[in-house]
Amino acid sequence: MGLAEGYDAWILTIGNEILIGKVVNTNLAWLGRKLTLLGYKVRRGLIVPDDVDEIAWAFRTSLEAGAKVVISTGGLGPTFDDKTAEGLAVALGVKLELNEEALSMVKRKYEERGLELTEHRIKMAKIPRGAKPIPNPIGTAPGIYVIWNNTHIFALPGVPKEMKAMFEEYVEAILRKVGPKIFFVEGSVISRGVPESTIAPIVDEVMRRCNRVYIKSHPRTSEAGEFLVELHVTASSPNREEAKNEIRKAIELLVEKISGIGGEVEIREIST
Amino acid sequence: MGLAEGYDAWILTIGNEILIGKVVNTNLAWLGRKLTLLGYKVRRGLIVPDDVDEIAWAFRTSLEAGAKVVISTGGLGPTFDDKTAEGLAVALGVKLELNEEALSMVKRKYEERGLELTEHRIKMAKIPRGAKPIPNPIGTAPGIYVIWNNTHIFALPGVPKEMKAMFEEYVEAILRKVGPKIFFVEGSVISRGVPESTIAPIVDEVMRRCNRVYIKSHPRTSEAGEFLVELHVTASSPNREEAKNEIRKAIELLVEKISGIGGEVEIREIST
Numbered sequence: 001m002g003l004a005e006g007y008d009a010w011i012l013t014i015g016n017e018i019l020i021g022k023v024v025n026t027n028l029a030w031l032g033r034k035l036t037l038l039g040y041k042v043r044r045g046l047i048v049p050d051d052v053d054e055i056a057w058a059f060r061t062s063l064e065a066g067a068k069v070v071i072s073t074g075g076l077g078p079t080f081d082d083k084t085a086e087g088l089a090v091a092l093g094v095k096l097e098l099n100e101e102a103l104s105m106v107k108r109k110y111e112e113r114g115l116e117l118t119e120h121r122i123k124m125a126k127i128p129r130g131a132k133p134i135p136n137p138i139g140t141a142p143g144i145y146v147i148w149n150n151t152h153i154f155a156l157p158g159v160p161k162e163m164k165a166m167f168e169e170y171v172e173a174i175l176r177k178v179g180p181k182i183f184f185v186e187g188s189v190i191s192r193g194v195p196e197s198t199i200a201p202i203v204d205e206v207m208r209r210c211n212r213v214y215i216k217s218h219p220r221t222s223e224a225g226e227f228l229v230e231l232h233v234t235a236s237s238p239n240r241e242e243a244k245n246e247i248r249k250a251i252e253l254l255v256e257k258i259s260g261i262g263g264e265v266e267i268r269e270i271s272t
Numbered sequence: 273m274g275l276a277e278g279y280d281a282w283i284l285t286i287g288n289e290i291l292i293g294k295v296v297n298t299n300l301a302w303l304g305r306k307l308t309l310l311g312y313k314v315r316r317g318l319i320v321p322d323d324v325d326e327i328a329w330a331f332r333t334s335l336e337a338g339a340k341v342v343i344s345t346g347g348l349g350p351t352f353d354d355k356t357a358e359g360l361a362v363a364l365g366v367k368l369e370l371n372e373e374a375l376s377m378v379k380r381k382y383e384e385r386g387l388e389l390t391e392h393r394i395k396m397a398k399i400p401r402g403a404k405p406i407p408n409p410i411g412t413a414p415g416i417y418v419i420w421n422n423t424h425i426f427a428l429p430g431v432p433k434e435m436k437a438m439f440e441e442y443v444e445a446i447l448r449k450v451g452p453k454i455f456f457v458e459g460s461v462i463s464r465g466v467p468e469s470t471i472a473p474i475v476d477e478v479m480r481r482c483n484r485v486y487i488k489s490h491p492r493t494s495e496a497g498e499f500l501v502e503l504h505v506t507a508s509s510p511n512r513e514e515a516k517n518e519i520r521k522a523i524e525l526l527v528e529k530i531s532g533i534g535g536e537v538e539i540r541e542i543s544t
Contacts, residue, residue, distance in 0.1 A: 011291075011319075016488060019283075019314040021305030022504065023490075025297050028319070033293030042291040044326070045319030047283075047300070050488070054316070078469035079489050080476055113467075120472035139491070140469070159491060195385075197350035197412070200392035204352055216288060216322070217351050218295075219411070219431055232294065 007069075007180045009040040010062035013047040014055055014074035014084050015158055027073040027163055034167065039180040039236065040069060050075060055087025059153070063091065067151055069175060071167075074158030076141040078120040084155050085144060089128035092148060096126050102133035102142045109140040134170050138162045143170070152178060182236050185243040188268035189231040189254050190220075194261060196229045202257045203231065210250040212237065244270065279341075279452045281312040282334035285319040286327055286346035286356050287430055299345040299435055306439065311452040311508065312341060322347060327359025331425070335363065339423055341447065343439075346430030348413040350392040356427050357416060361400035364420060368398050374405035374414045381412040406442050410434045415442070424450060454508050457515040459523050460540035461503040462492075463530050468501045474529045475503065482522040484509065516542065 011031050017023040025047070032042045046061065048054040055075065062070045075084030089096040102125035107117055115121075124141045127133060134143030134154065139162040144155040154171050156163045191199060196219045203215050213235045220228040233250050237243035247270055255265045283303050289295040297319070304314045318333065320326040327347065334342045347356030361368040374397035379389055387393075396413045399405060406415030406426065411434040416427040426443050428435045463471060468491045475487050485507045492500040505522050509515035519542055527537045 013317070016486075017490065017504070018301070019304050019317060020308040020506075021301040021303070021314075024301045029290070029293040029296045031293070032291050036292040042293075043321065045285070045291060045317070047317030047319075049315065077489075077491065079472045080479075081488060110469075115467065115470075118469065118473075121469045124469075140467075195387065195412075197382075197390065197393045197396075198387075200351045201390075207352075214288075216353060217349075218289065219349065232289070234292075 007040045008043040008065070008067045009035045009069040009071070010043055010065070010067040011035075011045045012055075012058045012062065012070065012072035013045065014050065014058075014072055014087075016049045016081075018047050018074075019049055027158065027160055030160070030164065031071055031073070031167070034172070035069070035071075035175070037184050038172075038175050039182040039184060040175070043067065050081040050083055052083050052087045052090060055084055056090035059088055059091035063148060063151055063153075068178070070151060070153045071171070072153075072155045073163050076124065076143065076155060076157045078124055078141070082123075082141075085127050088131075088144065088146070088153070088155060092128055092130075092146070094129040097129050098122070099125055099127045099131070099133055102127055105133060105135060105142050106140060134166055136162055137165050137169060145170075145174075182238050183240040183243050184234065184236050185240065185247050185270065186232065186234045187247045187251050187270035188233065189251055189258075190266045190268065191227075191229045191231065191258050192264040192266075193227055194229070194258060194263040195227050198261065199229055199231070199258060199263075202254065202261075206250050206253045206257070209253065210246055212243075212246050213250040215250065215254075279312045280315040280337070280339045281307045281341040281343070282315055282337070282339040283307075283317045284327075284330045284334065284342065284344035285317065286322065286330070286344055286359075288321045288353075290319050290346075291321055299430065299432055302432070302436065303343055303345070303439070306444070307341070307343075307447070309456050310444075310447050311454040311456060312447070315339065322353040322355055324355050324359045324362060327356055328362035331360050331363035335420060335423055340450070342423060342425045343443070344425075344427045345435050348396065348415065348427060348429045350396055350413070354395075354413075357399050360403075360416065360418070360425070360427060364400055364402075364418070366401045369401050370394070370397055371399045371403070371405055374399055377405055377407060377414050378412060406438055408434055409437050409441060417442075417446075454510050455512040455515050456506065456508050457512065457519050457542065458504065458506045459519045459542035460505065461523055461526050461530075462538045462540060463499075463501045463503065464536040464538075465499055466501070466530060466533060466535040467499050470533065471501055471503070471530060471535075474526065474533075478522050478525045478529070481525060482518055484515075484518050485522040487522065487526075
């Protein structure tokens with residue numbers, strides 16, 4: 001798994017609604033999966049409230065840790081508590097300024113609907129100096145892209161539909177270009193009838209024998225109830241076939257050893 | 273909202289599966305809601321991989337920030353990558369040691385099923401020196417409770433059913449005792465037909481006039497499509513009726529002003 005060295009990704013989530021449990025953070029899961037499949041190592045997730053200092057802290061912490069990619073979601077709209085652009089500017093030590101390209105994006109969106117530019121709408125075109133606006137094909141608030149030293153920073157909106165469209169139409173191509181040339185492959189084994197703690201030494205042994213593979217066990221119900229454990233097997237490699245072969249070998253060993261102690265085993269699809 | 277001063281809560285999520293997007297972080301949302309209703313201010317969420325140093329970083333960062341409560345989920349089971357106890361011990365600068373009370377909890381669970389204590393099972397009874405084990409009524413891994421200076425730290429398992437049971441049967445009573453004596457009240461207004469950016473100055477005005485109320489707008493669909501915005505209104509107060517009245521007043525003002533500009537408004541239940 002050490003192949004993605006130098007390709008750490010950090011995901012920042014901005015918004016009180018996530019912290020107070022009003023909204024479940026599906027954006028982080030979606031981005032985490034995308035980044036992982038692109039070969040990045042998602043290192044940390046930080047969730048902060050709608051507060052300039054807290055947002056600045058989140059960006060600063062990821063920059064200081066040397067992240068290759070930082071993606072934030074949330075805090076880009078027209079209301080008083082949309083503070084991501086300001087927090088990012090503070091973290092970078094640059095001014096927030098009206099960006100002409102961003103302004104024309106916002107203007108066009110409202111003109112299409114016969115609406116005027118108001119102060120709250122113009123606010124969405126203010127981004128940190130040196131940053132580029134990311135077009136929003138669905139909503140009105142542009143995203144923000146800035147390269148800082150060697151880190152690529154993307155600020156996307158919190159509305160999942162907008163965030164996903166902007167990621168797929170703009171961010172993904174950049175991540176492919178600057179990212180590692182490796183493939184991420186995964187497979188799963190479901191085991192029934194054996195407690196997770198009995199499988200633990202088997203996992204240790206298989207990981208020793210297949211050292212490019214990472215196995216994580218997920219107890220699907222409690223050990224006190226019926227025993228159901230999913231073993232999620234992952235590998236990264238510059239060579240897709242090699243990664244697949246590693247996964248296959250690990251899965252074969254798991255199946256052999258768990259069956260050997262009386263477990264009922266089922267292999268799930270191996271995918272890339 | 274400044275009433276919960278000194279009652280910051282931090283939620284830590286431990287596990288690669290969250291970062292790679294295999295599992296959506298519902299634990300954080302559930303805990304965030306519980307903590308908010310108990311009057312705590314959920315300040316930050318940190319998500320780290322199954323790595324001792326990263327886990328230690330997360331605990332250390334929340335302790336240094338002066339959190340009143342830190343709750344972690346994940347990393348407490350029998351496998352090699354369950355490293356929360358170790359990471360917490362590193363953060364506190366104390367040794368990990370076999371806790372007799374924890375050991376008897378684990379032992380009892382396996383004896384009930386006629387299973388021996390193995391090395392991987394005994395591992396679950398090793399907790400930082402000075403910490404107390406939290407009984408797990410559903411699974412086998414005990415949780416960990418430790419008071420550090422003025423911070424109450426709880427480490428709970430990642431399996432939602434176990435985490436919730438342990439929170440409700442053990443953690444919640446402690447949080448009530450050491451927490452603020454305040455009530456959290458909320459209400460919602462759904463607005464149709466007006467863009468979020470048009471509502472933004474109304475939100476500003478209502479928050480100026482009802483200064484104990486916090487209003488967050490959530491665009492439910494894009495501004496480019498049909499306009500649907502939820503305004504989530506919250507207030508905290510030592511007096512529940514006072515908080516409710518503040519919410520009612522803010523909602524009345526929102527309804528009046530949004531209707532005044534042609535919006536269609538619907539009030540959702542006001543709850544505590």
